[in-house]
Amino acid sequence: MYRIPILRMGQTLLVTIQIDMEDQTAMALQDDLAEQISKTGASGVLIDISALEIVDSFVGRMLAAISGIGQILDATTVVVGMQPAVAITLVELGMSLDGVKTALNVSRGMALLQARADGDDFVA
Amino acid sequence: MGLKGALGTLFAMPSSGARTHILAAGLGPWRDLIGRSANAYLARGTNPPQPCPLCRPRRRHAGRTLLTGPATVALHHNSYRCKHIDVHKGVAVRTHQQLLVGLLEREKSALVDSWVLAASGPQAPEKARTEAAEILTALLPAVASGDLQNSGSATWQPVKAALERLSASRAAQGSTAGSTSAFVLALKQPIFEALQRELATDSHALVEAIAQVTRYVDALAQWTMDAYQRTREQLISRQQEELLELSTPVIKLWEGVLAVPMIGTLDSSRTQLVMESLLQRIVETESALAIIDITGVPTVDTLVAQHLLKTVTAIRLMGADCIICGIRPQIAQTIVHLGIDLQSVTTKATLADALALALKRNGYTFTKTK
Amino acid sequence: MEMTLSHETQGSVPLRSEADIVASRQMVRKLAVQLKFSLVDQTKMITAASELSRNTVVYGGGGDMEWELLADGLRQGLRLRFRDQGPGIPDLGLALKDGWTSGKGMGLGLSGSKRLVHDFELESTVGVGTCVSVTRWK
Numbered sequence: 001m002y003r004i005p006i007l008r009m010g011q012t013l014l015v016t017i018q019i020d021m022e023d024q025t026a027m028a029l030q031d032d033l034a035e036q037i038s039k040t041g042a043s044g045v046l047i048d049i050s051a052l053e054i055v056d057s058f059v060g061r062m063l064a065a066i067s068g069i070g071q072i073l074d075a076t077t078v079v080v081g082m083q084p085a086v087a088i089t090l091v092e093l094g095m096s097l098d099g100v101k102t103a104l105n106v107s108r109g110m111a112l113l114q115a116r117a118d119g120d121d122f123v124a
Numbered sequence: 125m126g127l128k129g130a131l132g133t134l135f136a137m138p139s140s141g142a143r144t145h146i147l148a149a150g151l152g153p154w155r156d157l158i159g160r161s162a163n164a165y166l167a168r169g170t171n172p173p174q175p176c177p178l179c180r181p182r183r184r185h186a187g188r189t190l191l192t193g194p195a196t197v198a199l200h201h202n203s204y205r206c207k208h209i210d211v212h213k214g215v216a217v218r219t220h221q222q223l224l225v226g227l228l229e230r231e232k233s234a235l236v237d238s239w240v241l242a243a244s245g246p247q248a249p250e251k252a253r254t255e256a257a258e259i260l261t262a263l264l265p266a267v268a269s270g271d272l273q274n275s276g277s278a279t280w281q282p283v284k285a286a287l288e289r290l291s292a293s294r295a296a297q298g299s300t301a302g303s304t305s306a307f308v309l310a311l312k313q314p315i316f317e318a319l320q321r322e323l324a325t326d327s328h329a330l331v332e333a334i335a336q337v338t339r340y341v342d343a344l345a346q347w348t349m350d351a352y353q354r355t356r357e358q359l360i361s362r363q364q365e366e367l368l369e370l371s372t373p374v375i376k377l378w379e380g381v382l383a384v385p386m387i388g389t390l391d392s393s394r395t396q397l398v399m400e401s402l403l404q405r406i407v408e409t410e411s412a413l414a415i416i417d418i419t420g421v422p423t424v425d426t427l428v429a430q431h432l433l434k435t436v437t438a439i440r441l442m443g444a445d446c447i448i449c450g451i452r453p454q455i456a457q458t459i460v461h462l463g464i465d466l467q468s469v470t471t472k473a474t475l476a477d478a479l480a481l482a483l484k485r486n487g488y489t490f491t492k493t494k
Numbered sequence: 495m496e497m498t499l500s501h502e503t504q505g506s507v508p509l510r511s512e513a514d515i516v517a518s519r520q521m522v523r524k525l526a527v528q529l530k531f532s533l534v535d536q537t538k539m540i541t542a543a544s545e546l547s548r549n550t551v552v553y554g555g556g557g558d559m560e561w562e563l564l565a566d567g568l569r570q571g572l573r574l575r576f577r578d579q580g581p582g583i584p585d586l587g588l589a590l591k592d593g594w595t596s597g598k599g600m601g602l603g604l605s606g607s608k609r610l611v612h613d614f615e616l617e618s619t620v621g622v623g624t625c626v627s628v629t630r631w632k
Contacts, residue, residue, distance in 0.1 A: 020516055020519060020520070021516075022512045022513060022515070022516055023512045023515065023548070024512055053537065053540075054519060054537065054540050054541055054544060055541075056541050056544040056545055056548075057545060057603060057606060058544075058548060084534075085533050085534045085536075085537040086537060088534055088537070088538075089534070089537045089538050089541050089610065092538065092606070092609045092610055093541065093545075093606035093607075093609065093610065094605065094606045094609070095606075
């Protein structure tokens with residue numbers, strides 16, 4: 001079964017989702033991330049979804065779950081690069097992903113994680 | 125000559141010489157329901173009724189069935205009274221069809237001229253003539269198919285297309301729906317006159333033909349009206365779209381700060397439009413902050429608030445943030461009164477305040493030097 | 495799966511496994527692109543299809559997605575029908591309310607999808623099956 005690769009950049013785990021995932025692939029990613037956060041003691045997780053053209057409720061729930069799991073394991077999760085059409089559709093679907101932090105792109109996301117790690121909480 | 129042939133001969137012939145053809149069909153001398161003979165009719169100067177060959181009495185002779193004797197159920201002109209009424213009607217209609225088509229083909233050019241004259245007077249522009257000729261040319265095969273009921277069929281498409289072009293050009297010129305329709309209706313007169321010349325002696329056929337032409341031209345006028353309406357509606361909806369787009373421009377106020385002044389009622393279609401264009405601009409300019417100015421929104425109720433919140437949520441999902449400004453005191457009261465939860469959306473009274481906050485968030489400080 | 499879509503106006507895609515959910519998304523994308531839907535319209539339709547396909551596979555015990563290209567005068571549309579012979583939905587009103595869940599999160603599938611399309615029809619009989627029909631016009 002295909003597993004989405006997780007890259008490590010210092011204290012941050014980086015995931016780029018570029019394929020149209022099957023449900024089990026998404027679940028595997030969730031499991032793998034939980035394991036990796038725990039194993040590496042990472043303080044940040046950056047999930048790049050700029051290539052995802054479809055985010056349905058299943059993937060949305062996965063992102064929320066990863067964010068929650070990360071929080072429990074003392075890691076901040078940022079989801080970056082959501083496409084406008086995806087955002088509009090998710091909102092219409094009824095998903096606000098309230099607890100999930102977002103950023104416009106990878107560099108902003110990394111800046112956010114850095115600020116978090118440094119203790120500056122000016123970005124809400 | 126078989127029965128079908130006999131039928132065809134009977135009804136396709138012009139009125140003169142009816143007697144010879146009845147005899148030629150092999151029916152022999154006959155009498156109608158009230159006992160009059162064919163000759164009696166001719167003597168009175170009217171066309172004798174056409175007996176139905178299918179109603180001819182039969183006689184069995186030596187084990188075979190013979191068709192013999194006069195028709196005992198007679199019919200009078202077009203008021204068929206025998207049980208083969210549908211057969212007769214079919215043939216009659218087809219005949220009138222052929223007559224009409226023949227007439228239209230022969231006199232096309234003259235018809236176009238008299239049509240344009242009747243419709244637009246002697247000073248009619250060349251364009252009117254071209255349009256009229258186009259419609260008449262397209263009409264011919266459609267009439268020949270005889271299929272007015274099935275107006276959705278392919279034979280009527282060229283006519284409809286020609287009529288749509290006519291009404292589009294008239295609409296663009298500023299003509300009213302009425303005058304465009306009147307143009308089409310003016311076709312009746314020339315055709316009636318031509319029919320009168322053609323069918324001078326056969327008043328019944330003339331009446332049938334006039335009725336048929338009326339049906340056709342009325343249908344044409346109807347389609348012209350429909351096409352005209354559609355053109356106007358398309359124009360109006362295009363203008364509405366442009367208006368909608370013009371009324372919600374996305375402005376770059378500063379590096380990383382976009383602003384959208386909302387003017388007019390905030391409904392779902394406008395919200396969609398704002399979301400699409402605003403989110404797109406956010407991606408393009410990599411702006412992390414969007415200011416939505418609702419000074420121009422007359423009322424804010426639960427529905428409007430819902431639309432606003434959708435927009436804010438979408439902006440946040442993408443990784444940017446939003447400030448709503450331009451909230452008038454009455455609006456603020458309504459929001460509280462309705463118990464609308466703005467969900468931690470930052471709000472400011474004026475655009476200036478919102479801009480100041482946006483800049484501060486981005487790390488700018490202001491100093492006044494004088 | 496045959497991809498000759500140039501003249502076809504209807505077809506069917508099986509929904510038995512998770513892989514079929516992905517396949518149904520790809521099929522709907524092809525159709526939406528063929529109909530020249532705007533990007534947002536495409537996204538909404540494909541997302542709705544994803545939700546409903548998943549319902550069919552996970553809660554309906556497997557079924558089919560029938561698709562049909564519609565033409566109503568000048569406007570064009572795409573209709574999708576999701577059928578299964580599963581347990582059915584006992585309380586339709588409840589199912590269409592936001593956040594209702596029958597297990598591990600059918601939550602927003604039905605009510606959310608309803609908002610993503612123009613026409614939405616839901617038929618379900620307990621013990622017999624479910625049929626959801628959605629249409630989006632250009």
